[in-house]
Amino acid sequence: MKPSRAAGRLTPAPENFLDAGQIAAVQAGRREFLRGAFLAAAAAIAAPEAEAATQAGDPAILELPEHSRGLGQPVVARGYGLPSQFEKNLQRRESPGLTRVGAASVSFAPLQGLFGIITPSGLHFERHHQGWWDIDPSRHRLMVMGMVRQAKVYTMDDLMRLPAVSRMHFIECGANTAMEWGNVSVPTVQYTHGMLSCCEFTGVKLATLLDDCGFDRRNGRFVLAEGADGSSLTRTLSMERALDDGMVAWAMNGEMLRPENGYPLRLVAPGIQGVSWVKWLRRIEVGDQPWGTKDEVVHYVDLMPDGTLRQYTSIQECKSVITSPSGGQFLLDKGFYNVTGLAWSGRGRVKRVDVSADGGRNWRTARIESPVLPKCLTRFNIDWVWDGGPAILQSRAIDETGYVQPKISQLRAVRGKRSIYHNNAIQSWKVAESGEVSNAQVY
Numbered sequence: 001m002k003p004s005r006a007a008g009r010l011t012p013a014p015e016n017f018l019d020a021g022q023i024a025a026v027q028a029g030r031r032e033f034l035r036g037a038f039l040a041a042a043a044a045i046a047a048p049e050a051e052a053a054t055q056a057g058d059p060a061i062l063e064l065p066e067h068s069r070g071l072g073q074p075v076v077a078r079g080y081g082l083p084s085q086f087e088k089n090l091q092r093r094e095s096p097g098l099t100r101v102g103a104a105s106v107s108f109a110p111l112q113g114l115f116g117i118i119t120p121s122g123l124h125f126e127r128h129h130q131g132w133w134d135i136d137p138s139r140h141r142l143m144v145m146g147m148v149r150q151a152k153v154y155t156m157d158d159l160m161r162l163p164a165v166s167r168m169h170f171i172e173c174g175a176n177t178a179m180e181w182g183n184v185s186v187p188t189v190q191y192t193h194g195m196l197s198c199c200e201f202t203g204v205k206l207a208t209l210l211d212d213c214g215f216d217r218r219n220g221r222f223v224l225a226e227g228a229d230g231s232s233l234t235r236t237l238s239m240e241r242a243l244d245d246g247m248v249a250w251a252m253n254g255e256m257l258r259p260e261n262g263y264p265l266r267l268v269a270p271g272i273q274g275v276s277w278v279k280w281l282r283r284i285e286v287g288d289q290p291w292g293t294k295d296e297v298v299h300y301v302d303l304m305p306d307g308t309l310r311q312y313t314s315i316q317e318c319k320s321v322i323t324s325p326s327g328g329q330f331l332l333d334k335g336f337y338n339v340t341g342l343a344w345s346g347r348g349r350v351k352r353v354d355v356s357a358d359g360g361r362n363w364r365t366a367r368i369e370s371p372v373l374p375k376c377l378t379r380f381n382i383d384w385v386w387d388g389g390p391a392i393l394q395s396r397a398i399d400e401t402g403y404v405q406p407k408i409s410q411l412r413a414v415r416g417k418r419s420i421y422h423n424n425a426i427q428s429w430k431v432a433e434s435g436e437v438s439n440a441q442v443y
């Protein structure tokens with residue numbers, strides 16, 4: 001079989017888990033089809049095209065389809081463009097049974113079907129504590145208060161008159177990959193790593209906004225951000241990080257934020273866990289100590305092996321995952337594959353990504369695709385020839401601080417097994433002789 005460009009689409013439907021019998025039927029059917037069509041075409045046409053198609057072993061190219069003969073659709077003169085009807089399977093999905101109500105739930109991004117580093121807005125993961133709202137921007141306000149010279153209330157119009165910046169950053173929920181602390185429990189990369197997205201955000205820097213209100217530089221050491229939804233989500237940010245690259249954003253991927261992602265205003269806290277990216281942002285307060293809100297003292301704490309709770313761990317450490325081939329996909333035949341995935345670090349740029357096909361015994365360095373930006377997803381690719389035998393695919397990222405993504409056993413030695421948040425361990429995908437790829441843990 002020839003190298004497959006669409007390693008991400010090895011099955012017709014990444015979410016359809018075909019059993020071994022079904023896979024065999026698909027493979028056999030494909031061979032039968034090729035043989036039949038091949039003979040028919042070779043008999044009917046004796047042109048250079050037929051000869052080339054014969055050599056290439058794929059006579060389907062000889063049939064001139066409808067779309068090469070007729071008139072296509074007119075322009076979509078008015079309206080919002082949608083993906084092809086053949087891409088219907090590419091969807092955010094909720095993990096069944098994960099939470100009791102949809103308003104306090106998660107929908108995961110389909111990482112196995114995405115290319116490059118940008119998450120399309122309609123596929124950005126969602127996490128709400130108390131449901132989402134589509135807030136009228138003309139009625140939305142942002143108040144900046146606390147240890148500032150002049151407290152201010154901004155309308156969206158006020159904010160959009162300030163100097164704007166655009167930056168590409170990943171957002172990862174602190175609970176991403178949470179289900180892997182114990183044992184393997186979910187089948188696909190969508191559910192293991194799909195609380196991860198990466199977009200271009202446009203807004204005003206927090207530094208600009210705080211300067212506009214004249215904040216107290218000596219005592220104003222912390223910033224509180226509060227959302228306008230019923231959960232009153234509130235998180236403390238250190239002034240250092242707020243001033244470094246914090247942003248109050250209204251746009252995502254070139255258009256206004258989607259309602260699910262905080263329309264019309266959200267905090268962008270690069271490198272920091274998703275919960276601090278407060279959506280429907282309504283208030284910023286400058287203070288001299290952390291607030292210790294429910295969202296940082298009771299929730300989003302890490303249970304350590306000795307029973308203590310670790311608070312205020314906010315940076316998303318260096319991590320990576322192979323998105324294709326990944327759990328739930330099938331390799332249809334041995335031979336060449338492009339192994340691809342994503343790497344990121346909350347501390348800066350990704351420096352290197354290594355890939356192993358034998359469960360971590362041997363590593364090769366992957367190609368890192370540009371752009372490589374700080375606190376942004378980085379795409380990697382590496383050639384792989386599958387010999388048809390069992391294999392275990394893993395990726396290991398190293399960031400510009402020299403930090404190396406740990407194995408799950410290294411992480412457990414420090415953190416135990418009862419954590420929820422901040423699991424950045426190396427992910428393993430097992431390739432069986434049948435070609436079936438599944439989630440596995442290698443210690």
Ligand SMILES: Nc1nc2c(c(=O)[nH]1)N[C@H]1C(S)=C(S)[C@@H](COP(=O)(O)O)O[C@H]1N2
Binds near residue numbers: 126231260277
């Ligand atoms: N106001 C508000 N902000 C919020 C939340 C929320 O429920 N309400 N959820 C937080 C959590 S836990 C995460 S992981 C991110 C998710 O952002 P997204 O839904 O745009 O992916 O938003 C954060 N900001």
Ligand SMILES: [Mo]
Binds near residue numbers: 127172173275
């Ligand atoms: Mo989160």
